[in-house]
Amino acid sequence: MSDEKTLTKIPHFDGHYDHWSELMENLLKAKGLWSMIERGFVDPLDNTLLNDHQRELLEESRVKDHQVKHYMFQAIDRIVFEQIMDRSTSKIVWDALKKKYGGNAKVKRSLCNTLRREFEVLDMKKGRLLMSTSQEY
Known part of the structure; x- marks a missing residue:
């Protein structure tokens, strides 16, 4: 069975941020998605002209950002989800959780x-x- 076909166990956030963030970081690194948390994702302005290659990279980044948000949204319950005001990018969600529960x-x-x-x-x-x-x- 290939890696893409196996189910990924997403660590559930139970309020213990330090433990959860270590597990989640490891998962995201294994999936090649940690850069979305480290560097974040910024959508270019609407009037920005992009060539084909840049458009492909932008679409790849959007998909990766949505994948990371999907993993995080699967990890948190509805109450925590509702406390995150801005859910526009995975980095913003991560930072909100870190600010509220971490460190x-x-x-x-x-x-x-x-x-x-x-x-x-x-x-x-x-x-x-x-x-x-x-x-x-």
């Missing part, structure tokens, strides 16, 4: 606090549920 301690602390609050709310709901069921008996 710095302030972001990680904020995510931790959010998860802690969600847990506390769930715990309170569970406590109310237990109280209401015990009162029924």
Whole structure:
């Protein structure tokens, strides 16, 4: 079976950006698409005159950018997808995910606090549920 026929397992983004980004970077490098994240893709102005070779290169770049976006959109859930305002290029999507979920301690602390609050709310709901069921008996 050829490489193009095998199914690619796309790493699912579960909120742990550092782990996901390493896996995704490896996938994109293996597919020859990492340059779309490193250099990005810029569509030329509408009035730009291109020769045939330049048009072919432009179309190749567009297809590669769409492939990378496809992989990333498959990796994220609907809620994360909706938080990315500008989805025009794969680099913009990558940078948005990196800014929101990656790297710095302030972001990680904020995510931790959010998860802690969600847990506390769930715990309170569970406590109310237990109280209401015990009162029924």
